[in-house]
Amino acid sequence: MIKAYILVQTEVGESARVTAAIRDLPGVLAADDVAGPYDVIAFVEAHTVQELSRGIIARVQAVPHITRTTTCTVVEF
Template identity: 65%
Template sequence: MAVQAYVLVQTEVGKASAVSAAIGAVEGVLVAEDVTGPYDVIARVEASTVDELGRLVIARIQDVPGITRTLTCTVVHV
């Protein structure tokens, strides 16, 4: 079963649209959308393992220019 998470992203001022487009192009990102509130972009991501999910966020998403902070919220099924 795949592991999914929401990645909440804060960006530099005026960079939300570019960051959202760049994140949306990353393999493993199901959707990335600009939002209002304390975060600028929210992405839904999927990977085969928790470790792979961590690598996706750290090595691919956090590498996108314009990101200042991320918060990853793993989806759980209880």
């Protein structure tokens, strides 16, 4: 399984709405509002890189009121 954290910036005042929408997406294990340079952090899991990019990241980026995302893929050393 491929795991990743998606760091999300939202329009002002929209983080709770964005978090709720992200939580409902397939492949999202958790999504939380956070304080700091990002407004929401989602933890996601997919079987392949293609599923991660086309199936999960693309759906997250389509959520209204998101202004920017950064995806951090989990690596194991």
